[in-house]
Amino acid sequence: MVNRDELLRTIDKNSRIGVEELAVILAAPEIEVANELRALEDEGIICGYHTMIDWSKTNIEKVMALIEVKVTPQRGIGFDSIAERIYKYPEVTSVYLMSGGFDLMVMLEGKSLKEVATFVTNKLSPLDTVLSCSTHFILQKYKEHGTILTKKYEDTREIVTP
Known part of the structure; x- marks a missing residue:
């Protein structure tokens, strides 16, 4: 067993x-x-298998952003419908319903800051139930999915004794 x-x-x-x-x-x-x-x-318990890549160590340009979204929930379906509309965009990598000042956290990838900003301005903000967005660009990843991505600084100086 x-x-x-x-x-x-x-x-x-x-x-x-x-x-x-x-x-x-x-x-x-x-x-x-x-x-x-x-x-x-x-049973849908295992939903997929993924590879974690540290894109900063490649030649591929990627900008990742976390966008907090405040929405008006729809009667009878809550946040599900707007979340589905958002996660269907190919740029969007994750969508989470969360507590706090915003309702949804949307993570997305683009080739540039401008591309991410254009997505927010032209695709996300105009959605009828979206009230406001707050965009945060991910500058450095230190740990993801339980894996430490940065190496700890090691002091390589030699000890000098008299």
Whole structure:
């Protein structure tokens, strides 16, 4: 019997781990692990597998922004309809309903600051239930999805003793 919780925690940290290694970690037969993974996918618990890339170390120009959006919820459906309209844009990578001063947090990617600003001005702000937006550009990522992206400064000076 495969421990679902342990399986999910393990692949959440490393989605590239193979069924063979998972079977060893979980002390379960490979076929049971493979069947459990398939069942989790079929149930919509596992929604996808992603690679985390530090784009700042590539030649690909990317600007990432976090946009706080205040909206008027619609009667009977709340925030779902406007969230769906927003997440269908290809530039949008994530949409979250949140508590606080804004209702939605939208994360998106563009090739330039201007491209992101144009998206907010021409696509997001004109939506009929959007009341206001606040755009924040991501300047540096330090940790993402539990992974530290920056190396800690190491003092490489030699110790001098008298």
